């Protein structure tokens with residue numbers, strides 16, 4: 001593997017609130033092989049950029065490790081050691097490949113071997129610098145080349161990204177969006193990196209220019225066997241470019257696998273919704289429209305982070321009594337207005353509620369009739385009358401592990417058949 005992130009966490013402290021964190025990346029493991037293009041997809045705010053930055057040490061993780069140029073058997077040994085909680089052995093392997101301890105010249109060497117291209121070519125290039133200086137900077141800073149050598153390589157790089165040599169003396173504002181993105185790519189690959197993070201490289205560009213930039217990136221991969229992590233919320237882009245895909249939601253991985261498997265037979269309901277919303281890609285799929293918003297990453301949903309918005313969520317997906325109380329209140333207001341005036345719902349603990357103003361029979365019948373549409377009600381395990389109140393007990397939830405769907409294709413969903421697990 002060229003790079004492997006293991007159990008990465010990035011918790012950003014919330015300013016002014018002690019003990020509160022944005023859990024932008026929460027226990028995520030990913031890997032990229034030499035020469036592979038891996039797509040990382042998900043809605044805005046799911047943690048994609050944060051994960052990309054962790055992999056090239058633009059951010060220091062709260063926990064977890066990043067192993068660089070780790071042979072496959074060593075990575076297997078590392079994973080096995082972590083699995084059996086043999087942290088000594090895991091540490092020993094990590095010490096040979098981890099990027100987190102690199103300092104001085106070793107860190108510079110690593111910085112030469114990785115690159116990044118940011119989304120917005122309007123803001124990511126320093127407007128005061130000439131294009132030549134912009135492209136030469138990483139070569140000089142990482143000690144890849146002397147100033148003279150870097151300047152002469154600038155012309156080769158301009159040619160590589162199909163821009164005229166004269167552009168060396170221009171400034172970013174004199175270039176179009178597509179041309180600036182070519183400059184950002186020239187800069188990103190200036191030190192001949194083995195692994196490049198492309199953070200929404202075409203999102204700010206017109207469609208026709210997008211296609212040219214994607215072609216250029218594909219050519220560079222072919223020519224230099226450069227591995228790429230392509231971060232995007234655009235399913236069409238990954239479907240065109242990637243060999244493999246990771247799907248992220250609210251700081252967690254939901255699904256991973258070969259491109260064809262993830263696009264043609266998505267196993268996670270979140271991936272199904274994402275893909276079905278893009279007509280060209282999800283042609284044969286029934287369109288799933290997601291309700292609600294991406295949840296807060298400060299106090300993320302329990303169990304599966306997608307459960308609140310999942311159209312097929314089941315009892316153990318992560319429902320808590322707060323969510324069920326809210327669902328019952330909303331439901332009664334919307335559909336049982338005469339009931340809503342007398343209903344009083346009290347949360348007892350995470351999995352218990354007490355309801356008054358309704359009989360257990362009446363409540364059971366509402367649950368039976370409504371649980372297909374109001375999935376929170378699926379979590380109700382028992383309804384019993386006690387001391388004039390109705391006590392509701394919920395099923396215990398669990399975070400779904402990544403389960404194998406087929407060779408190399410995994411999804412973190414309770415509905416994925418555990419019998420297929422390898």
Ligand SMILES: Nc1ncnc2c1ncn2[C@@H]1O[C@H](COP(=O)(O)OP(=O)(O)OP(=O)(O)O)[C@@H](O)[C@H]1O
Nearest residue numbers: 012022024042043044045046047048049050051297
């Ligand atoms: N430096 C930071 N300090 C505090 N919070 C941060 C920081 N960087 C990112 N976040 C938060 O982490 C979460 C994930 O952000 P991130 O940019 O990684 O998501 P993303 O999937 O790349 O989204 P987008 O496509 O909008 O960039 C967001 O809630 C964001 O506000």
